[in-house]
Amino acid sequence: MVHPVIKLVAQRIALGLLLLLAASVLIFVGTQILPGDVAQSILGQSATPETLANLRQELGLNEPALTRYFSWLGGVLHGDLGNALTNGQPIAPALGKRLLNTLFLAACAAVIAVPLAIILGLVSVRYRNRWPDKLISAVTLATISVPEFLLGYIVIFFLAVQYRLLPSLSTVYDGMGFGDRLYAIGLPVIVLVLAVLGHMMRMTRAAILNVMQSAYIETAELKGLRPFAIIARHAFPNAIAPVVNVVMINLAYLVVGVVVVEVVFVYPGMGQYLVDHVSKRDVPVVQACGLVFAGVYIGLNLIADLVSILANPRLRHPK
Amino acid sequence: MTRLPLAALIGLVFTGAYFAAALLAPWIAPYGMAEIVGDSWEPSSSQFWLGTDSIGRDLLSRMIWGGRTTIFIATCATLLSFGLGSILGFFAAVKGGWVDQVLSRLVDLMMSIPSLISALVVLSVMPVTIPVLILVMGILDSTRVFRLSRAVAVDIAVMDYVEAARLRGEKQGWIIFREILPNALSPLVAEMGLRFIFAVLFISTLSFLGLGVQPPMADWGGIVKENKEGIVYGIPAALIPAFAIATLAISVNLVADWVLNRTSSLKGGRGA
Numbered sequence: 201m202v203h204p205v206i207k208l209v210a211q212r213i214a215l216g217l218l219l220l221l222a223a224s225v226l227i228f229v230g231t232q233i234l235p236g237d238v239a240q241s242i243l244g245q246s247a248t249p250e251t252l253a254n255l256r257q258e259l260g261l262n263e264p265a266l267t268r269y270f271s272w273l274g275g276v277l278h279g280d281l282g283n284a285l286t287n288g289q290p291i292a293p294a295l296g297k298r299l300l301n302t303l304f305l306a307a308c309a310a311v312i313a314v315p316l317a318i319i320l321g322l323v324s325v326r327y328r329n330r331w332p333d334k335l336i337s338a339v340t341l342a343t344i345s346v347p348e349f350l351l352g353y354i355v356i357f358f359l360a361v362q363y364r365l366l367p368s369l370s371t372v373y374d375g376m377g378f379g380d381r382l383y384a385i386g387l388p389v390i391v392l393v394l395a396v397l398g399h400m401m402r403m404t405r406a407a408i409l410n411v412m413q414s415a416y417i418e419t420a421e422l423k424g425l426r427p428f429a430i431i432a433r434h435a436f437p438n439a440i441a442p443v444v445n446v447v448m449i450n451l452a453y454l455v456v457g458v459v460v461v462e463v464v465f466v467y468p469g470m471g472q473y474l475v476d477h478v479s480k481r482d483v484p485v486v487q488a489c490g491l492v493f494a495g496v497y498i499g500l501n502l503i504a505d506l507v508s509i510l511a512n513p514r515l516r517h518p519k
Numbered sequence: 520m521t522r523l524p525l526a527a528l529i530g531l532v533f534t535g536a537y538f539a540a541a542l543l544a545p546w547i548a549p550y551g552m553a554e555i556v557g558d559s560w561e562p563s564s565s566q567f568w569l570g571t572d573s574i575g576r577d578l579l580s581r582m583i584w585g586g587r588t589t590i591f592i593a594t595c596a597t598l599l600s601f602g603l604g605s606i607l608g609f610f611a612a613v614k615g616g617w618v619d620q621v622l623s624r625l626v627d628l629m630m631s632i633p634s635l636i637s638a639l640v641v642l643s644v645m646p647v648t649i650p651v652l653i654l655v656m657g658i659l660d661s662t663r664v665f666r667l668s669r670a671v672a673v674d675i676a677v678m679d680y681v682e683a684a685r686l687r688g689e690k691q692g693w694i695i696f697r698e699i700l701p702n703a704l705s706p707l708v709a710e711m712g713l714r715f716i717f718a719v720l721f722i723s724t725l726s727f728l729g730l731g732v733q734p735p736m737a738d739w740g741g742i743v744k745e746n747k748e749g750i751v752y753g754i755p756a757a758l759i760p761a762f763a764i765a766t767l768a769i770s771v772n773l774v775a776d777w778v779l780n781r782t783s784s785l786k787g788g789r790g791a
Contacts, residue, residue, distance in 0.1 A: 222628050230640045345768040347720045349727045349743065350761035357750050357758060368751060456633040459709045460724055475728050479644040486643040
């Protein structure tokens with residue numbers, strides 16, 4: 201008899217892989233089968249029929265869509281993402297380097313945003329409906345209402361131009377020291393933290409408040425425990441599954457928010473790479489980037505589900 | 520007539536003002552949309568209330584015309600996503616069985632890719648025109664409306680009066696439009712506000728990335744893109760659309776909150 205948790209986890213992972221496969225179909229359909237003709241949109245309106253036919257031949261567009269999909273998928277599974285149309289270089293090495301840059305940026309933002317959001321959530325539960333709660337709530341509502349690129353220019357305007365604290369362009373290159381690198385990405389990290397902090401903090405607060413209604417919290421209060429100890433030791437552990445879920449959803453969001461923030465700060469990551477090649481209509485690069493983004497997003501959501509399965513004692517210790 | 524809370528009143532006034540400015544743009548904008556009237560980045564003066572932009576167009580006029588474009592696209596996309604999402608959602612809830620399974624799994628799949636990424640992937644092969652933008656945004660966003668309306672309609676579909684309508688022999692269309700829709704309307708209207716804001720942010724982001732509204736058409740995201748170089752010289756022209764988007768977002772949120780509160784208190788009785 202297999203432990204039910206293992207079975208659930210295995211099912212969820214299988215579902216994640218299936219979803220990724222289906223997402224690859226969707227990305228392929230989006231770029232290859234929609235009414236727009238790839239060759240036409242690459243060459244523009246001035247294309248002659250001969251150049252169109254040549255490009256179609258070169259791209260293999262005369263093959264049936266199903267054959268093209270499987271040869272693309274086969275390549276992806278072997279780590280071959282094809283060649284970029286714009287410069288003919290293989291995509292995988294360029295993408296790999298940029299993916300590392302993006303993950304570094306997102307990880308720095310996450311390291312700051314996650315603990316900060318949880319602490320602010322705990323504080324606003326402790327002082328709920330008093331001024332610290334209202335202040336935190338108002339500030340986070342404001343940061344949610346502004347899109348990332350505007351947050352980006354607001355911090356550039358104040359922190360880089362008015363006070364000259366941090367550089368407004370995040371230039372990173374190979375062999376750069378760790379400290380210099382952190383200094384260079386200071387502003388984008390601030391923007392990303394602001395972008396996800398509000399939602400994470402609000403959901404943490406809601407999750408803990410939900411638990412605060414329980415009878416055992418009243419017991420703890422009647423025992424005379426300090427309010428903060430009740431929240432941190434009794435309420436928070438029981439709210440961990442929803443909190444982790446929210447954190448993971450926001451990390452997934454972070455990986456998407458990064459697209460815009462990278463463009464604002466001219467940071468050489470995946471997002472910038474994707475946006476550049478969308479405007480150049482370089483379809484293989486767009487497909488590859490789309491697939492990687494979808495993979496990261498699906499992966500993080502998968503982890504969120506796994507954590508909430510594992511955090512549930514009723515599933516871990518079945519009768 | 521119930522008393523209007525202050526927050527909702529503020530929200531209504533600001534939302535109304537933005538929509539009025541969008542509708543009346545040809546009459547209230549002091550200059551034309553792409554008319555070059557001064558030097559680049561002139562400071563604000565009695566002639567140009569907000570100053571001029573990177574190539575000397577009046578920024579206030581650009582903001583009003585841009586608001587018109589932004590609000591128009593966001594409204595169309597929201598209406599499309601609601602039409603598509605709610606009808607399919609109700610249909611899935613009423614039909615159940617494999618129809619529900621197919622539609623729900625398809626929506627799960629579409630939501631497994633972030634919408635900005637999906638939009639970028641599609642826009643890499645489609646021509647970037649306003650109808651295409653509206654279609655892409657509307658269809659991507661209809662997944663969220665589908666989930667909500669399906670969840671609401673599943674609860675309603677098991678009510679006695681729906682059962683009664685079925686036993687009377689009413690058709691599918693009657694059940695969806697005459698039994699379920701009126702009862703599902705209030706949560707959907709509140710959600711509509713949020714989806715509208717999402718659409719405003721989405722089109723602004725796309726335009727900022729250069730993949731949305733194309734110049735010389737103005738829209739708020741595009742105004743940021745055109746004036747971003749000014750930031751480095753301390754010229755805050757690019758921050759004005761920030762202010763407009765944020766105030767519009769907050770005021771629509773206030774209205775949506777009020778609608779939601781009002782309708783959720785209806786459960787207890789109409790006067791509450």
